[in-house]
Amino acid sequence: MIEVDDKKITWSEHMTVSSLLKNLEDVESCAVVRLNGRLVSSPDFSETKIPDNSRIQLLPLVAGG
Amino acid sequence: MEQIHLKEIKSVSYEKAEIKKGYTDQSLRVNLDSNDIIINPIQEKIKNKFIGGKGYDLWLMWNAVSGDTKWNDPENAICISSGPLGGTPGYPGGGKSIVTSISPLTGAPIDSNVGGYFGPYKKFSGFDVIQVDGKAKENTIVLIDGIENKIKIFEAKDLPTDSYELSKVLTRHFDETKPVNVSVVTAGPGAAHTFFGCLNFSWWDAGRKMVRYKQAGRGGIGTVFADKKLKAIVARFGAVSMKSNNPADLDALKLVTKTHAKEIHELDPKQNRMALVGTIHLVPIMNDHDCLPVHNFKFGSHPESRVIGEEVYEHIFDKGFDGCWKGCAVACAHGVKDFSPFTGPYRGKKVFVDGPEYETVAGCGSNLGIFDAQTILEINFYCDAYGLDTISVGTSLGFVMECFENNQITKEHTGGMDLSFGSRFNALEIIHQMARGEGFGAIVGKGIRKMKEIFAKDFGADMAFMQDIGMESKGLEFSEYITKESLAQQGGYGLALKGPQHDEAWLIFLDMVHNFMPTFENKAEALHWFPMFRTWFALCGLCKLPWNDIVPEDNKNNPEPAKVVKHIGWYADFFSAVTGRKTSSDDLISMSEAVYNFQRIFNLKMGYGTRQHDALPYRAVGPVTVEEYESRQKRYDGQLKEKYGLDITGMDSTDKVAALRKKREEQYELLKDAVYERRGWNKNGIPTVKTVKRLGIDFPEVMEVLKKNGVV
Structure with a gap:
């Protein structure tokens, strides 16, 4: 089980940030997530594996300076 | 004392x-x-x-x-x-x-x-x-x-x-x-x-x-x-309270203040954590998206950037309330206590460093090839103590370092200093020289536009090369974002009234990452709306960070999430509550539009404010050198073939740099046309009489300036 923005989601083996987002709604603006406290950006989504029991926060649209 | x-x-x-x-x-x-x-x-x-x-x-x-x-x-x-x-x-x-x-x-x-x-x-x-x-x-x-x-x-x-x-x-x-x-x-x-x-x-x-x-x-x-x-x-002045502004509706003011502050207290820890790290969260994000300036904006990322990002500064910042205004919930003005500089007049003493923010880390860190959190702190401290803008310092020094590495200037000109990228002690020495008005630092302190003239006239440097790599527009040094892959942000910098500062429009992610504005018209609309709305904060005495750096949880469901519409409504309520002027969200744009156009005409009065002054150095638009091109060759080759339909067979990198440049510079000129039209300006970038009258800024002296510039 993982936690995404305070919601429990079933974890699966080989789960990546990219595969997770594909199964979520209204995430078109999500370019950055915080995975267990560490920032992960969209170019790395498909290669970033999500360990079981992870905590993920979907960061809002990046607004800049 | x-x-x-x-x-x-x-x-x-x-x-x-x-x-x-x-x-x-x-x-x-x-x-x-x-x-x-x-x-x-x-x-x-x-x-x-x-x-x-x-x-x-x-x-x-x-x-x-x-x-x-x-x-x-x-x-x-x-x-x-x-x-x-x-x-x-x-x-x-x-x-x-x-x-x-x-x-x-x-x-x-x-x-x-x-x-x-x-x-x-x-x-x-x-x-x-x-x-x-x-x-x-x-x-x-x-x-x-x-x-x-x-x-x-x-x-x-x-x-x-x-x-x-x-x-x-x-x-x-x-x-x-x-x-x-x-x-x-x-x-x-x-x-x-x-x-x-x-x-x-x-x-x-x-x-x-x-x-x-x-x-x-x-x-x-x-x-x-x-x-x-x-x-x-x-x-x-003495004590300040909610009543100090003598607001038209105190209860409404209390309500909207409490509502906005409560949301930030709840959501900032889940979002950018600005109360913990300020704007430093942007360092790894910009690096990962190839937008962090490295080596005078040549590149957008560097493997060592992690050591100057939030993971480091979070542990260095002193804990405690860091609001630069009373009770501000964002509280992003962090600092470092008991810092001991290793150079200059404060060497060995303990000081408190106010900062750094993202711009300083990017400009005086990665842009100079300095991947050392302590050196960035020291640069931050001395720039503040001496009264120097860290953005102009970082961008100017980046230009100097690239000139040095390309033999446009040598140790003969720098007072014997090696100013290659990464030369952290010599970068600090230049800053000390700036404060004293001595040596090569005195030349660097004149900014990039003047340096180009001096380097060409006195040192024999190549002006065309310096025009391409000198990151200034209108004479102001760029703030710290790579814009090569975002045409909209090139406009955000090039069309900004005062010069390339990101406070008018920051569109990199909307354009480059999300592709929310695929057409020129889309980009022009963004380059109208965002500068107008951001101007409103400067009219009212506010910071823009609470608008869109912490956003409502349901913001993603809005058809225009980048505008953070719920917050705009709160700002309209805020304005109504204090001033008593019943105000809608659209009214905020109208307020700004008059002042924005007035400032453009003020530029015109001072001899600027036309199309030619909205020019960019090519480094902001695309790869200047073969080295830059080849560092992202797959991307650029793909664009030449797929976006522009060119057959690149037989072209070497120099040919490709030239071909890409021709296309990208054409795109920027087309963007200018689209933005000018959307803003109600003529082809030369001057507000038309119709626009000025619509906005009610048709004062006689304004009309006189327009007339002098052929706009009647």
Whole structure:
């Protein structure tokens, strides 16, 4: 089980940030997530594996300076 | 405490204006030639059209200067304003000052938005805006004392030379028992010897019992300040409450303040964690998206950037409340205590460093090839203490380092210093030289535009190459984002009124990452709406961070998430509650549009403000060198083939650089056309008579400037 923005989601083996987002709604603006406290950006989504029991926060649209 | 000597040369008592609905309806002018202190009413029609803040500043500036005025002429004014909403305690970002002057770098009006308590204290002392002009003969301090109801001018001797000490000494001097009542504006020795001097605006950190400060950094207003022999402007005022602005609807004000602050308290820890790390979260994000300036904006990422990102600074920042305004929930103004510099006059002493923010880390870190958090802290500290804009320092030094590595300049010119990328000790030495106005640092302190002239004329450097790599537009150094893959952000920089600062429009992610604006019309619409809305914060005395750096959880469901529509509604409620003017979200854009167009015409009055002045160095648009091209060859080859339909068989990298450049420069010109049309400007980038009349800024003197430029 993982936690995404305070919601429990079933974890699966080989789960990546990219595969997770594909199964979520209204995430078109999500370019950055915080995975267990560490920032992960969209170019790395498909290669970033999500360990079981992870905590993920979907960061809002990046607004800049 | 150091012994300072202040000789009072003028003192005027005044009757403090009652604040009504966020306004005092008075301005204060201090002329340093004659030491005249003049209090003027602000007319209703000016209030309705210019709103406050930057609007008031620009109106006073317009009337103070002629089209021939240069930055160091006595009539050039420094204007500082708050805004009708400024000084609302507890409203996130509710305490900003907006400062304007004619810039030494650009020759046109510059504006800078800064925290600290000065703007609200000045307003509550009786003045919506202050204008300082003339030039003093001796070092001078101006005091606006809203407790004693007096304006005083002092000749000053034996002052500390740098801002760090001067702010402390003057805070204690003017209210020993209640330092929280004092806010000080100072420059520093670097401001006197460079063209990009900044101003430090102080506030009293009650938790740490020390003076803190934020910077009005851009465009060299500190240089103008120092040129006037102005050492400080001090505002003194007592307790501030929600009633201080005498709002039209106190209950409505309390409600919207509480609502916005509560949301930030709840969501910031889940989002960007600005109360913990400020804007440093952007370092790894920009790096990962190839937008972090590295080696004078050549590249957008570097493997070592992790050591200058939030993972490091989070552990270095001193814990505690870091709001640069009273009760601000964003509280992003972090600092580092007990830092011990390893160079310069503070070597070995313990100091508190206010910062760094993202811009400083990117500009003075990755852009210089300096991947060392401690060196960045030291650069940050000395730039503030000397009164130097860290953005212009970082971008200028990046230019110097690339020139050095390309043999455009050599050790013969730099005083024997190796200024290759990563030369951290020599970078610091240049900053110390800037403060003293000595050596090669004195040349660097003139900014990139002047450096290009000097390097070409005196050192034989290649002007065409320097034009391509020198990251300035309109004479102002770029702030710290790579724009090569975002045409919209190229416009965000190139079409910005004061020069390439991101406070008008930051569209990189909307454009490059999300592709929310695929057409020229989409981009033009964004380059109309975002600058107009962001301008509104500068009219009202607010910080923009609470608008879109912490957003409602349901924002993603909105069809236009980038506008953060719910917050715009809160800002309209905020404006209505304080001023009593029933205001909708659309009204906020209308307010800004008049001032925005007025500023464009002000540029025109000063001899700028046309299409040619919206030019960009090619480094901001695409790869200048083969090295850059080949570092992202797959991307660029793909674009040449797929986006532009070119057959690149047989082309070498030099050919490809040229082919890509031709296409990208065409795109930027087409973008200009689209944006000008959307803004109601002609093909030369000048507001049309129809636009000026629609916005109600068709004052005779405005029409005269248009007529002089062939717009009738």
